[in-house]
Amino acid sequence: MLHTALEWVSHGQVAHYMSLHRQEGDISELTTYFDTVVDWVSATFADVYREMCGLEWGRLYETYHQQPYAADEVAQRVAALMADESIRQKSGIFEYVLGGEQVPSLLNIRVFEDRTKRSAYTRQTQQAKAAGHSNCPYCVQEGKANRDRIWDLKEMDADHVTAWSRGGATDIANCQMLCKTHNRMKGNR
Ligand SMILES: [Zn+2]
Secondary structure, eight states: OHHHHHHHHTHHHHHHHHHHSTTTTOHHHHHHHHHHHHHHHHHHOSSOOGGGTTOOHHHHHHHHTTSOOOHHHHHHHHHHHHTOTTBSOGGGHHHHHHTTSOOGGGGOBOOOOHHHHHHHHHHHHHHHHHHTSOSSHHHHHHTSTTTTOOOOGGGEEEEESSOGGGTOOSSGGGEEEEEHHHHHHHHTO
16 A cells, blocks of 8 residues: 555656666666665554655655664654644654654644734733733843833734743643744744
């Protein structure tokens, strides 16, 4: 099943490979190559997911096949990430895990919904006004010119208090509004 799925969706790469090896006229070499890729995918990922379809397995094989992976750890991580509601692009999980979970942008992590942002904004702003300081906690911490500034909702962005990659959920409990400057600074850390 995996073999079929990969061959079926990899036809672009097959064509490329065939154009490179046309002179040799050796179709069995192509077959062998794809068997190698498929064997590697099977050995690396114990389970087959429909999200595997359409991925550039040739490229992933070339990039990662020399690295050692513990199949049970990989299976566990993939299963856990598949169940994570914050991940919008499940097909990115395989490359994310192969690469040592360094590039969350492969996963298109869910952003906070507008109503969540509004709730967080209202809560923070009420507390800030009562306490007489800015509704951006980082402006308060910094203690400079904006220490007492109440930002408008449109001047702020939502931030994961605990980063998603450290287990933080995309929900109201883990949402804080920061002024755009501080949100950018935190994002670049
Ligand atoms: Zn700020």
